[in-house]
Structures are given as structure tokens and as C-alpha cells.
Amino acid sequence: MQFFWAFVIGGALCVIGQLLMDLTSYKFTPAHVLVTFVSAGAIISAIGLYQPLVNLAGAGATVPLTGFGHLLAQGALNGVKQHGLLGVFSGGVTAAAAGITAAVVFGYLAALTFRPRG
Amino acid sequence: MAAPKKNGMQTVYFEKPPVIIASASIVGYLEGEGPLGKTFDQVVNDTYYGEKTWEKAEQRMMLETMQKALEKAGLQVKDIDYMLAGDLLNQIITANFTARVLGIPFLGLYGACSTMYEGMALGAMLIEGGFAEKVLVGSSSHYSTAERQYRYPTEMGNQRPMTAQWTVTGAGAAVLAREGSGPVITHATIGKVVDLGQGDAQNMGAAMAPAAADTITCHLKDTARQPDYYDLIITGDLGSYGKKLAEQLVTQDGYDISDRYTDCGILIYSAAQDVHAGGSGCGCSAVVTCGYLMESLKTGKYKRLLGIGTGALLSPCSVQQGETVPGIGHAVVIEMR
Amino acid sequence: MVNINYGVTKMPDNSMPLIKQKQRYMEMVKESTPKPRVLRNVFWAFVVGGLICLVGQFILSFFLARGLSFNEAGAATSTTLVFLAAFLTGIGLYDEVSRFGGAGGIVPITGFANSMVAPALEYRAEGLVFGVGARLFTIAGPVLVWGIVTAWIAGLLYYFFR
Numbered sequence: 001m002q003f004f005w006a007f008v009i010g011g012a013l014c015v016i017g018q019l020l021m022d023l024t025s026y027k028f029t030p031a032h033v034l035v036t037f038v039s040a041g042a043i044i045s046a047i048g049l050y051q052p053l054v055n056l057a058g059a060g061a062t063v064p065l066t067g068f069g070h071l072l073a074q075g076a077l078n079g080v081k082q083h084g085l086l087g088v089f090s091g092g093v094t095a096a097a098a099g100i101t102a103a104v105v106f107g108y109l110a111a112l113t114f115r116p117r118g
Numbered sequence: 119m120a121a122p123k124k125n126g127m128q129t130v131y132f133e134k135p136p137v138i139i140a141s142a143s144i145v146g147y148l149e150g151e152g153p154l155g156k157t158f159d160q161v162v163n164d165t166y167y168g169e170k171t172w173e174k175a176e177q178r179m180m181l182e183t184m185q186k187a188l189e190k191a192g193l194q195v196k197d198i199d200y201m202l203a204g205d206l207l208n209q210i211i212t213a214n215f216t217a218r219v220l221g222i223p224f225l226g227l228y229g230a231c232s233t234m235y236e237g238m239a240l241g242a243m244l245i246e247g248g249f250a251e252k253v254l255v256g257s258s259s260h261y262s263t264a265e266r267q268y269r270y271p272t273e274m275g276n277q278r279p280m281t282a283q284w285t286v287t288g289a290g291a292a293v294l295a296r297e298g299s300g301p302v303i304t305h306a307t308i309g310k311v312v313d314l315g316q317g318d319a320q321n322m323g324a325a326m327a328p329a330a331a332d333t334i335t336c337h338l339k340d341t342a343r344q345p346d347y348y349d350l351i352i353t354g355d356l357g358s359y360g361k362k363l364a365e366q367l368v369t370q371d372g373y374d375i376s377d378r379y380t381d382c383g384i385l386i387y388s389a390a391q392d393v394h395a396g397g398s399g400c401g402c403s404a405v406v407t408c409g410y411l412m413e414s415l416k417t418g419k420y421k422r423l424l425g426i427g428t429g430a431l432l433s434p435c436s437v438q439q440g441e442t443v444p445g446i447g448h449a450v451v452i453e454m455r
Numbered sequence: 456m457v458n459i460n461y462g463v464t465k466m467p468d469n470s471m472p473l474i475k476q477k478q479r480y481m482e483m484v485k486e487s488t489p490k491p492r493v494l495r496n497v498f499w500a501f502v503v504g505g506l507i508c509l510v511g512q513f514i515l516s517f518f519l520a521r522g523l524s525f526n527e528a529g530a531a532t533s534t535t536l537v538f539l540a541a542f543l544t545g546i547g548l549y550d551e552v553s554r555f556g557g558a559g560g561i562v563p564i565t566g567f568a569n570s571m572v573a574p575a576l577e578y579r580a581e582g583l584v585f586g587v588g589a590r591l592f593t594i595a596g597p598v599l600v601w602g603i604v605t606a607w608i609a610g611l612l613y614y615f616f617r
Contacts, residue, residue, distance in 0.1 A: 017561060030561045031598075038598050060508040069605065072602045072603060080610050091606075092606035103537050107572045107575050116272060117165070171580045274553075275573075280491070314480040316484055359488065
């Protein structure tokens with residue numbers, strides 16, 4: 001069942017992104033979509049509404065960039081629980097470290113390996 | 119007092135019209151596949167043209183086009199008085215570096231995609247004024263170099279709107295001379311920068327259409343001619359949507375050009391090539407003019423044509439700062455006598 | 456040749472003030488500009504985005520079945536997807552995914568990875584420091600800044616008001 005919801009919720013989040021691009025001014029670029037999603041994910045997560053979506057849809061909620069925001073926000077909140085004020089600073093990025101490092105390292109390696117086709 | 123060789127507000131005429139004694143064009147794969155493919159001298163299938171970067175590939179294209187034009191004219195580098203060239207890259211590096219190789223006295227031009235027509239107008243003035251016997255004019259663009267400078271890296275996923283245009287990969291060059299045989303340049307109308315508030319950099323045709331229409335109307339008024347004097351009126355790279363707008367604007371000014379008006383950006387690709395609104399870039403008007411239009415003049419398909427090189431004078435910085443996109447259009451009358 | 460002096464040309468109507476001309480022209484542009492095919496775009500965004508998440512779900516389930524905790528499996532899934540996206544970008548296929556699927560290719564973490572790899576790849580010629588090093592963060596930089604700052608504010612509020 002989670003596979004079904006992963007498809008539906010993941011697709012639905014992308015639909016929101018598509019509507020943001022198609023129905024707003026040309027000034028709202030794909031970069032703005034990504035930034036909006038990561039921030040929105042963090043806010044929704046902080047008020048406790050994103051975790052239920054993750055429980056329902058699994059990767060359908062964690063793979064879209066709102067899931068990245070969720071990870072950062074939950075990291076910050078857990079950081080506070082464990083380390084107090086210092087955790088506000090360390091928690092978020094710690095939780096998202098794997099994704100960030102993967103993107104940096106694989107990006108770097110891809111840039112060294114491949115040549116763009118144009 | 120009006121200048122002696124000026125005709126009306128923005129038009130100059132040439133008493134002894136300079137001759138386009140030779141022209142050459144090199145294009146990329148997509149342009150070679152297009153409907154005008156046969157009118158170009160050479161088609162380069164590799165986007166790198168055997169070089170390390172796209173910028174170097176564009177330079178090689180411009181250099182070889184210039185050399186080909188000289189070869190067709192039977193001239194050597196030392197015979198040329200001035201080279202006028204430009205392109206789309208920051209600080210017009212393609213033209214600068216081509217001039218570095220050729221070693222001809224060089225005047226760099228930036229008129230965005232109107233550069234070829236700006237060059238032809240200025241070259242004709244230099245010759246008419248007695249400052250030059252022979253002038254080499256050229257411009258180029260490359261899809262991949264322009265795309266990453268003005269928009270996104272080519273491998274980045276994004277959706278292009280229907281109004282987006284495809285930057286032409288190609289270079290065009292022409293040799294203008296005081297004497298010789300070939301089509302002649304009789305008039306040039308220098309455009310004003312016009313901005314009617316269009317800000318979307320993915321809809322450049324709409325940004326440039328007012329400037330093109332302004333120049334067309336001004337030219338017709340300055341010369342007291344009707345559109346039917348010309349067999350063809352052709353703008354540089356307005357694309358399908360921009361062309362419609364320019365036509366509407368000219369109609370509002372009281373001239374009907376609809377039966378003889380088209381756009382280089384529309385001609386260069388076929389609908390099946392999925393380039394959306396058509397071609398754009400310095401190379402667009404340059405290769406269509408130096409390839410297809412020159413051939414049509416020589417075969418007699420057209421006798422008199424009014425070409426308007428159109429340019430969108432934006433930069434990535436001006437777009438990010440929310441500025442609208444100013445446009446410019448330079449018109450040149452080319453006749454076969 | 457005759458010199459004809461007809462006064463100053465203005466676009467598109469001699470008598471109209473610029474602001475009026477702009478208003479009128481913007482209406483013309485609006486009329487002539489084709490509307491994006493929203494329904495079609497939305498459909499393909501749903502399908503493509505859904506499929507990428509479905510692939511993610513298969514990977515997630517695989518790691519969960521191997522006994523990883525949910526958070527560990529999630530991190531492993533992101534890493535795998537990022538690797539796949541970097542590879543597809545390298546061989547020049549990912550831009551086709553987004554061209555077709557729109558936000559369906561942009562919103563998932565694979566789109567984020569693509570937005571890092573694509574500029575890094577193209578600016579390789581500008582060297583490893585200002586080319587690859589700096590350009591990796593053309594789009595990723597803003598995303599990280601906004602995500603980290605938002606999460607930081609959330610954490611701070613939580614610290615004071617929990």
C-alpha cells in the first residue's frame with residue numbers, strides 16, 4: 001500500500017511545483033520552486049504536520065525536496081532536545097549530512113568524468 | 119542642418135552603393151538539418167567542432183567563416199581595411215579572438231542579435247565615406263555558449279515555454295567593397311533602443327518586436343516608399359510570436375507588410391525540429407542573410423529586400439535585477455542591380 | 456533624394472505617451488502569448504514525479520528489509536537517488552526527464568542533484584576551483600541557505616517555547 005501512496009503523494013507534490021511554475025509570473029523559476037519547497041517542508045515539519053505524510057507515503061514524502069526541509073527541521077528540533085541551544089546550530093545539517101555530502105561528492109566526480117553534450 | 123547623406127530621421131543612403139562581393143556561412147547540425155540547410159557553405163555536426171570548449175568551437179566557426187568569405191572574394195587579409203564583428207558572449211570574446219588571429223584593423227561591435235546588420239550598415243558607411251575600400255563584416259553565436267551565459271546550463275532540467283527561441287549555432291561573414299559585382303547596399307536605417315516593458319527573457323520576440331516595427335516604419339517614412347517596393351521584408355530573430363506582434367505594430371502605423379514579411383528565425387528551422395518559437399542569436403540573421411538571402415538575390419528570387427537585424431539588449435544581470443528587455447533593430451536595403 | 460521631415464517618431468503611435476504605449480503593448484503581448492498547457496504539464500509532472508518517488512520507495516524498502524532504521528534507510532535512499540541523478544546528468548539524459556516531466560523532474564531530490572551537477576559539468580573548463588567548486592552551488596547554494604535558515608529558526612523557536 002505504501003508503494004501506491006508513494007506514487008500518489010510524490011506525484012501530487014510535483015503537481016504543486018508545476019502549478020507554481022505555470023500559473024505564476026515568469027520570474028518564478030525552477031530555483032524558486034526548489035527554495036520554496038525546502039522552506040515549506042521545514043515549516044510544515046516543525047509544526048508537526050509532515051511526519052504523518054512520511055508515515056503514509058514513505059519515499060513519496062521524503063524524496064521531494066519538502067522532505068529535505070523536513071529532515072533539516074526535525075534535525076534542528078532533535079538537536080535542541082539533545083544539546084539545547086547548540087543543537088539549534090548543529091542539528092539540522094547533521095541530519096541532512098548524507099544527502100548533502102552525496103550531492104557534493106557525486107557532483108564533483110560527475111564533473112570530472114563526463115563532458116556535457118550540449 | 120541635416121547631414122548631406124541622411125534621408126529623413128534615421129536613414130542614410132549611399133550614392134555609390136557598396137557591393138557585397140562575397141559571403142560565407144557555417145552552421146551547426148540542427149541548422150544544417152533545417153529547411154535552409156543547403157544554402158550554407160558548411161555544416162558542423164560536432165558541437166565542439168574538435169575543440170576543447172564550446173567557446174573555442176564558436177571562435178573556430180567565426181574564423182573559418184571569415185576566411186571562407188575572403189577566399190570566395192579572392193582576397194587576402196591584407197586587402198581588407200577594417201573588420202567589423204561581434205557576438206553574444208561577454209566582452210565579445212569570439213570576435214576579439216578571431217581578430218587576434220586575422221590581424222585586420224578591428225572594430226568590435228555589440229548589437230546583440232542585430233550585430234550583422236549593424237556591421238553591414240557601418241561597413242557601407244565606411245566605404246561610402248571614403249575611409250575604406252573593403253570591409254569584412256561578421257557575427258556568430260553558439261547554442262551552448264549562449265545558453266549557459268544567458269539562461270541555464272544545457273544539462274540542467276527545465277521546461278522551455280512555447281515562446282522560447284533556440285540560439286542558432288553558426289557564423290556568417292560578408293565582404294563589402296566599393297567596386298565589384300554582387301548585391302548592393304543602398305540604404306541603412308539605424309534603429310533606436312525601444313522598450314515597451316516586456317520583461318520575460320524567455321519571450322525575446324515580444325521584447326524586440328517594437329524596435330523592429332519602429333525601424334521598419336521609420337525606414338518607409340524616411341524613404342517615402344511603400345512596402346511593395348520590396349520583394350521581401352525580413353526581420354532577424356523575432357520568432358513566430360514576435361513576428362506577429364511586429365506585423366500588428368506596423369499595421370497600426372498604417373503600413374501593410376503582411377504579404378511580404380517574414381523572419382529569419384522562422385525560416386531557419388522546421389516545425390518538426392521542436393525549437394518552439396524559432397531561431398535567435400547573432401548567428402540567426404547572419405547565416406540566413408549570408409546564406410539563403412544572398413543566394414536568393416543571386417538566383418533572382420528576390421530583387422530588393424529590406425533586412426532588419428533585431429537585438430535584445432539584455433544581460434543576465436539586468437534580468438535578475440528585474441529590468442525589462444530593451445530591443446533594437448537596424449535595417450539595411452539590399453538590392454540586386 | 457528628398458529629405459522628408461515628419462517630426463519625431465514614437466512607437467507605436469505618435470501621439471501616445473510612453474506609459475500608455477506600454478500598457479497597450481503589454482495587452483497585445485498577453486493576447487499573443489500562448490498559455491502554458493497546464494493540464495498536460497500537470498499530468499506529466501504527476502506521472503514523472505510519482506515514478507521517481509516510486510523508485511525511491513523500492514530503494515527505501517530494500518534498505519529497510521536489510522535491517523536499517525527508517526532514518527538510515529532514508530539517508531541511503533537519498534544517496535542512491537543522488538548518485539543515479541548525477542550519472543544521468545553526466546550522460547545527458549536528466550535534462551530530458553525534466554523537459555518532459557517539468558516539476559516532476561525538478562522537485563524530487565534527483566532534480567536537486569541535477570541542479571548541482573549540470574553547472575559543475577559545464578563550467579569544468581573554468582577550472583576546479585571557480586568552475587566546478589563554485590558552480591556546484593549555483594542552485595544548491597540558495598536551497599541550502601533557505602533550508603538551513605528556516606530549520607534554524609524552527610529550532611530556535613522550539614528552544615524558547617517548547
